[in-house]
Amino acid sequence: MIAYTIRRILIAVPTLIIVLTITFILVRIAPGDPAEVRLGDYATKESVEALRKEMGLDKSMWAQYLETLKGLLHGDFGRSMINGRPISEEIKRSLPYTVQLTLMGIIFGAIFGIPTGVYTALKRNTLSDYIGRTLSLGGLSFPTFYLGILLMFAFSIKIPIFPVVGGGDIHNLADNLHHLALPGLTLGLIMTAYVTRMARSSVLNTLNEDYVRTARAKGLTERKVIYKHLLRNSLLAITALIGVYAIVLIGGSVMVEIVFSRPGLGKMMIGALKQRDYTTLQAVMIIFASLVVLINLITDLTYGLIDPRVRYK
Amino acid sequence: MKKNGKHRKILTTFLKNRTSLIGACISVAMIFIAIFAPWISPIDPLKQNVYYRLTPPERGHLLGTDEYGRDVLSRIFTGTRISFFVGIVSVILGMVIGTGMGMLAGYAGGKVETALMRTLDIMMAFPDEVFGVMVMIVLGTGVENVIIAITVLMIPRFARMGHAPTLALKEQDYIAAAKSIGASDSRVLMRHVLPNIFGDILVMSTLWLGTAIRLEASLSFLGVGVPPPTPTLGSMVRAGVDFMGVAPWVSVFAGLAILVSIFGFNLLGDGLRDITDPKLYAR
Numbered sequence: 253m254i255a256y257t258i259r260r261i262l263i264a265v266p267t268l269i270i271v272l273t274i275t276f277i278l279v280r281i282a283p284g285d286p287a288e289v290r291l292g293d294y295a296t297k298e299s300v301e302a303l304r305k306e307m308g309l310d311k312s313m314w315a316q317y318l319e320t321l322k323g324l325l326h327g328d329f330g331r332s333m334i335n336g337r338p339i340s341e342e343i344k345r346s347l348p349y350t351v352q353l354t355l356m357g358i359i360f361g362a363i364f365g366i367p368t369g370v371y372t373a374l375k376r377n378t379l380s381d382y383i384g385r386t387l388s389l390g391g392l393s394f395p396t397f398y399l400g401i402l403l404m405f406a407f408s409i410k411i412p413i414f415p416v417v418g419g420g421d422i423h424n425l426a427d428n429l430h431h432l433a434l435p436g437l438t439l440g441l442i443m444t445a446y447v448t449r450m451a452r453s454s455v456l457n458t459l460n461e462d463y464v465r466t467a468r469a470k471g472l473t474e475r476k477v478i479y480k481h482l483l484r485n486s487l488l489a490i491t492a493l494i495g496v497y498a499i500v501l502i503g504g505s506v507m508v509e510i511v512f513s514r515p516g517l518g519k520m521m522i523g524a525l526k527q528r529d530y531t532t533l534q535a536v537m538i539i540f541a542s543l544v545v546l547i548n549l550i551t552d553l554t555y556g557l558i559d560p561r562v563r564y565k
Numbered sequence: 566m567k568k569n570g571k572h573r574k575i576l577t578t579f580l581k582n583r584t585s586l587i588g589a590c591i592s593v594a595m596i597f598i599a600i601f602a603p604w605i606s607p608i609d610p611l612k613q614n615v616y617y618r619l620t621p622p623e624r625g626h627l628l629g630t631d632e633y634g635r636d637v638l639s640r641i642f643t644g645t646r647i648s649f650f651v652g653i654v655s656v657i658l659g660m661v662i663g664t665g666m667g668m669l670a671g672y673a674g675g676k677v678e679t680a681l682m683r684t685l686d687i688m689m690a691f692p693d694e695v696f697g698v699m700v701m702i703v704l705g706t707g708v709e710n711v712i713i714a715i716t717v718l719m720i721p722r723f724a725r726m727g728h729a730p731t732l733a734l735k736e737q738d739y740i741a742a743a744k745s746i747g748a749s750d751s752r753v754l755m756r757h758v759l760p761n762i763f764g765d766i767l768v769m770s771t772l773w774l775g776t777a778i779r780l781e782a783s784l785s786f787l788g789v790g791v792p793p794p795t796p797t798l799g800s801m802v803r804a805g806v807d808f809m810g811v812a813p814w815v816s817v818f819a820g821l822a823i824l825v826s827i828f829g830f831n832l833l834g835d836g837l838r839d840i841t842d843p844k845l846y847a848r
Contacts, residue, residue: 398782499692541691
């Protein structure tokens with residue numbers, strides 16, 4: 253297991269570096285000079301030059317790249333191009349909201365998605381399977397922002413029981429959860445659709461396994477076959493696959509944060525985009541990609557821990 | 566003759582599979598709207614009328630009007646046209662480029678394969694919405710750029726679809742046989758590998774068409790898609806949010822058009838996958 257863990261982490265490191273490089277390049281080739289953007293349309297040439305120097309933009313691309321990399325190693329994301337404040341502080345403020353939202357999304361998705369998926373698989377080709385499949389396909393078809401808007405319309409405007417916007421006070425649990433309810437429900441419902449489908453197909457695959465046939469052949473009751481042989485094995489696959497949807501989850505959180513004007517990394521990203529604050533944008537992109545890489549790493553390690561076969565591949 | 570029989574079998578299974586049939590009907594209806602939007606729109610989608618700001622659905626404006634008094638139904642038709650155009654073009658481009666890259670990587674093996682597939686894997690470490698936004702910032706808004714952004718997002722998916730089966734197929738005897746009688750690499754790929762994976766790829770592209778339409782809508786919802794005054798479904802939803810309390814119809818109907826389009830393709834693709842999956846015949 254230790255060798256596997258080290259190997260897996262060693263793969264994650266270059267991925268992160270390449271992610272950083274791609275982001276760095278994209279941000280540099282984006283139109284608009286950061287110094288000009290910050291000073292506005294009426295700045296003199298000299299003041300722009302001075303600011304470029306102050307921001308380190310007069311150095312070579314390579315030097316800037318190494319500087320960014322060095323900063324990141326120390327957890328320093330540089331300063332915002334627009335207001336000059338350290339980006340790390342802004343991230344520290346936003347990150348908890350996004351983590352809260354995504355956690356709620358995935359927990360909700362697992363609690364409702366796994367049982368539905370398992371149930372519809374066991375009852376395949378019956379009416380309840382048919383309904384379950386159509387509903388989950390419907391959930392997959394919902395753009396996250398549209399589901400959010402509909403829920404907001406129903407439960408904030410028509411029946412005003414939840415706040416329309418904001419993230420609430422992070423230190424006040426009740427207020428915080430009150431604000432989290434609708435955004436969390438939006439993301440949770442979308443995740444439920446994904447998890448249901450995945451759980452269903454995972455159970456269906458397990459149903460075809462030899463050991464399930466053997467268990468039946470040796471005369472075990474259907475109940476025992478399902479609980480002792482089938483579920484144990486397919487739940488493993490489901491746990492592992494939840495990591496695959498990290499991307500969906502994080503992408504969805506961006507849309508949810510925008511709909512509900514909820515503080516968080518997605519809101520930060522779109523705000524930076526509107527103001528052309530490329531350094532903030534770069535920082536948020538890197539965090540997003542790192543989160544995905546991290547979740548995948550954790551998933552792989554968990555899977556390796558539960559299923560020894562994975563380790564020796 | 567034998568080929569005809571196989572086709573007929575697929576066709577009858579298709580007709581029996583209600584899911585894909587309903588999906589096909591929805592998709593065809595939406596494609597019809599997309600193609601004929603300029604002719605079936607009751608009013609010019611760009612025409613503003615201050616006397617009819619935010620009027621609820623009524624005769625003359627079946628789905629109401631928006632904050633500039635523009636007809637929501639006509640705007641939805643044009644928005645659907647844009648969505649489908651962007652979706653279909655980017656899926657086709659993504660399919661050609663992505664599948665090609667995946668097949669090449671699988672067939673060539675070695676360093677080419679590692680470099681190509683690793684790069685694509687890393688692209689997939691970015692959530693779609695995040696990477697899409699990034700590409701749009703670099704390119705700037707506009708229809709062509711939205712197409713490029715979504716194509717870029719489609720390439721890794723198709724590349725994976727093309728890569729894995731090629732790896733397995735290239736070990737097959739008939740590929741060795743084709744090579745031994747002097748078939749060129751491109752001939753092997755086009756005539757012996759591609760036909761084997763094309764069916765699966767076509768099925769997946771139906772599903773990803775839904776994804777592409779969702780991405781187009783998300784990008785224009787975020788304000789980095791096709792710029793105004795061209796109506797897009799995503800930007801209509803966005804604009805309507807500000808008037809949700811007084812005029813919910815703008816957002817609700819525009820979003821419904823997105824939902825129905827995606828749902829149609831998902832039903833169709835899902836049904837097709839069931840039909841083409843040989844494991845299901847055995848069951």
